[in-house]
Amino acid sequence: MTMALPAAAGAERPHHPLAHAPALVLGILLALLIAAALSAATVGAAGIPLERLPAALGFVAGDPATVERDRLVVWSIRLPRIAMAVMVGALLAAGGTILQGLFRNPLADPGLVGVSSGAALAAAATIVLGDRLMPALPAEALPVAAFAGALIVTATLYRIATNGGRTSIAMLLLGGLAIGALAGALTGLLVFIADDRQLRDVTFWTLGSLSGATWAKAATILPFLLALVIATPLLVRDLDRLALGEAEAFHLGTSVERLKRVAIVLVSAAVGAAVAVSGVIGFVGIIVPHLLRLIIGPGHRLLVPAALLLGPVLMLGADTLARVVVAPAELPIGILTAILGAPVFLGLLLRQRAQIGL
């Protein structure tokens, strides 16, 4: 393996400046999240200045001239969308972080390696085929189906990319490409047999958007987020050990097969739930952990909780931008995350050029 030579010892700057200040890191991220949520609540086609927000939320009595309309906008449009952006951002960022830990590589993004496509295919199939089997499909069916789709892809990908405890990044990316292409083709097939209403829904999955946000949708993915938050502490130490290799993790006391199963299920649940309500939104799972590793280092104990906070910030920021740049129309949020994320991915790819053998 070739590698850049380290800088002369004397010229070294400190790595990961905030690695040893978890409270500060999480505090800053929480403040950012609150700021992002406030701007998302106030900015938009129907502008609600910050000073009218407390009344709109119902905390204080407001100006009768505007308060009715403001309350309607905030409670039935802005807040469900904020709630969903926060949850989807947290799910995608933490899902990406865990996927990268599992594959021991920062390039593994759920969107790029086909996990999101698998989830979208399963969700689309549920809409198109499920409608024929069952007249009124429960709302909970979608995240569950998307979870199953993501699970099949993640488990298959692990088998393809990992051999004897070592992950081949070339096999991961190329195998993911093939799986993503297959899932995309099958989704295309579904488009042919879908009726008009179903077609609108299926197209939505392939583009990715938060525009259909409702409280009901947000409620269906809440259990997935809670499961992720609860399971995270059980996983972080073992993901660190896995960075040394599967054999080393075992020697250090980790039940590696169990860890892999739990990680695959968690990633699939996170990505599946996110895709079920917002479609395929790429690169969030790669930008967030990458930025964080530069500042706080790769230790998963802090990285995963930080991703759970920074993911929502990125998602709220991108969604607010998507709503205002071409107002009153709206840009698909996936375009913005790709503009931010693709260069990050390319940068990481170039850095690993030697390792991939290109």
Place this chain on the structure above:
Amino acid sequence: MIVLDAEAITVTAGSKRLVDDVSLAILAGQVVTLVGPNGAGKSTLLRALSGEIVPRAGQVRLGGKEIRTLGPAALARRRAVMSQNSTVAFAFTVAEVVRMGAGERQGPRIEAFIDAALAEVDLSGFRERIITTLSGGEQQRAHFARVLVQLMVGAETEGPGLMLLDEPIAALDLRHQLDIADSMRRFATRGGTVLAVLHDLNIAARIADRILVLDRGRLIADGPPQATVTEAMLQAVFRVGGAVGHVPPPGTPFVLPHAMRAMV
């Protein structure tokens, strides 16, 4: 006291017998080195003895207990393993990697263990360096320090443990080869047990109480250096002609090999 014993273990890959009917017993306080040509099955044998792979046939016991009945966490308290070419994904610092040897334990006591282990491998100034920016030999020493910390922590509850090392000094310069070799000896002096795969027969002979010679999966010699490192063994196993001399006073053998082809 027998720390590690194997009873007729066989490891196969397809129809190939990588380890073929090997039995051995290693006593507490011993330094045992495992030698043999490339592809003899040394790493595979070590992986079977560590519990990482389950042999096709036979049994491995650690401290008298069947190794398959001990979970990964219980194994980790009793033995530490250094694999060949460990690569670290992500930019962990040397201290973070070495700290992984301590499991969930943290605090000043663990930091003192880390400092002691890093001093032992001559990496005291490298605590906050990113491990992947170190040279191959420095990374190898950092992994050895991680093994030391794991054993220091394990010793608090289980007593002196077992070190299983796969070519721990392959990438090291001469001085650090001797440092690590001495460190293995010191560990054994304190009651620990060492089994190390080594390529350098001279270092193997210098530090070992016993040498195991593996050839094509079979254990063909097991004894003190004087009895195992012989010209007959060099010819039969390594296919080299040798001039085996002996260093006084204990008569540790040393090898000055030359290629067989040159002898014809």
